[in-house]
Amino acid sequence: MLSTLSPIDRSHLPDPIADVADQAQSLAQVLVGVRRYLHRHPEVGMEEHNTSRFIRKTLEGYGLDVHGPIAGTGLYVDIEGEGAGGAVGYRADIDALPTQDQKQVPYRSQTPNVAHLCGHDAHTAIAIGVALVLHNNRDLLRGRARVFFQPNEEGLPSGAPLMIRGGILEGLDAVYAVHVDPTLEVGRYGLITGPATASSDRFEVRIRQEGTGHSARPHEGADTVWIASQLMNQFYQLSGRITDPRTPSVLTVTMLDGSEAHNVIPEQAALGGTLRTVSPNDREALRTHMRQTAKQMGALHNVHVELDFEDGSPPVINDETTIENVEATIRDEFGEEAIHQISESSMGGEDFAHYLKHVPGGFVRVGTASGPETSYPLHHHRFDLDETPLAPTARLMARVLIHHLDRAVSEDTTASAPDLTSSDNGTPETTR
Numbered sequence: 001m002l003s004t005l006s007p008i009d010r011s012h013l014p015d016p017i018a019d020v021a022d023q024a025q026s027l028a029q030v031l032v033g034v035r036r037y038l039h040r041h042p043e044v045g046m047e048e049h050n051t052s053r054f055i056r057k058t059l060e061g062y063g064l065d066v067h068g069p070i071a072g073t074g075l076y077v078d079i080e081g082e083g084a085g086g087a088v089g090y091r092a093d094i095d096a097l098p099t100q101d102q103k104q105v106p107y108r109s110q111t112p113n114v115a116h117l118c119g120h121d122a123h124t125a126i127a128i129g130v131a132l133v134l135h136n137n138r139d140l141l142r143g144r145a146r147v148f149f150q151p152n153e154e155g156l157p158s159g160a161p162l163m164i165r166g167g168i169l170e171g172l173d174a175v176y177a178v179h180v181d182p183t184l185e186v187g188r189y190g191l192i193t194g195p196a197t198a199s200s201d202r203f204e205v206r207i208r209q210e211g212t213g214h215s216a217r218p219h220e221g222a223d224t225v226w227i228a229s230q231l232m233n234q235f236y237q238l239s240g241r242i243t244d245p246r247t248p249s250v251l252t253v254t255m256l257d258g259s260e261a262h263n264v265i266p267e268q269a270a271l272g273g274t275l276r277t278v279s280p281n282d283r284e285a286l287r288t289h290m291r292q293t294a295k296q297m298g299a300l301h302n303v304h305v306e307l308d309f310e311d312g313s314p315p316v317i318n319d320e321t322t323i324e325n326v327e328a329t330i331r332d333e334f335g336e337e338a339i340h341q342i343s344e345s346s347m348g349g350e351d352f353a354h355y356l357k358h359v360p361g362g363f364v365r366v367g368t369a370s371g372p373e374t375s376y377p378l379h380h381h382r383f384d385l386d387e388t389p390l391a392p393t394a395r396l397m398a399r400v401l402i403h404h405l406d407r408a409v410s411e412d413t414t415a416s417a418p419d420l421t422s423s424d425n426g427t428p429e430t431t432r
Helices: 027-040 049-059 120-136 159-165 225-238 280-301 318-332 391-417
Strands: 066-070 075-081 083-094 144-150 174-185 189-190 201-208 249-257 266-275 304-310 339-341 359-371
Touching: 027 120, 027 201, 027 391, 049 066, 049 318, 066 304, 075 159, 075 201, 083 249, 083 280, 083 391, 120 144, 120 174, 120 391, 144 159, 159 225, 174 189, 174 318, 174 391, 189 318, 201 249, 201 280, 225 266, 225 280, 266 280, 280 359, 280 391, 318 339, 318 359, 318 391, 359 391
Parallel strands: 083 144, 083 174, 174 359, 189 339
Antiparallel strands: 066 075, 075 144, 189 359, 201 266, 201 304, 249 266
């Protein structure tokens, strides 16, 4: 399935791809080139203008019609099959992180304090590969496949809701995505049904009194820092007390702010962090209890307490049917040994979850580790990946979309076929 690529319009290709497009290339060569260009030129969320232009020119150079912008810098392509059927989507995120790349490699980031340390450059390359493979195998598509490129997965508010409001899911029956995984070796794919990631909400608490106080006489007013510490301790006791301890949740305080003087009790103290759950019910229960605790603490100590949440992504809930489709396709393409059954949900957040509130879908982990230099965790300043899986994963996910449409057509045919074992009044033939 698509061993080599030849551009339709070489002059329209971006220079890094056109420079090596004088003759037919392998899919792997194209995708490595895409990934390395993006890695050298990362852009943070909602500012991915050069990234968006690069994606558009690459796809158009190989003969695809690109639609957008959508949600600012987002794009999509529709690949229409030769047979009638349903519609399925594939999503990639395109933004980078606001942090410094400290790797010593030729393709390290050339933009200070911006780097692709979460693999979105690889996700974009794979999605371009999916689109190219499907475009070159339209005769196998029984319906329509939409490949779309989303901005700002890392930031809040994230890009997925903007894409949804822009109509990206209209007409789609399901949606798929992948994420690189430096804890999995190259050649393996991680699968889990149900919760795959956690919700991720940010919170901030501000405790305020009228005027400052003296550290020698905290009893004369309200000790805002002490109250902040009491709230922090209360929050840390919630998981596993008001929620079922068998269902993961984690609250972490990462920010604590008070006075800059050793002997001054500040007028205001603040704390903040993240709340993560895999259960939507636990998410609401914990947020409600945090609000109640903050209000009661304020009344008890006669201070003004404000608690604000910044809504992050809900949990990614993988649909059983879509994961079964991915698993069967991996088994057909690479064999049983390529499948890694994930036993526990990740407590990281992923805004692909927003799409799954509207349509079923599957989120797949792609093994990219082959040694120490490709095993640094996501967001580490030396994060890198083995590029070997780029082309195989693009072919795999193209097959997944093809099989998804095949299954949809088969199910529709079965559902509409007459029941030859029953009479017109519904009585089984064997009982007549």
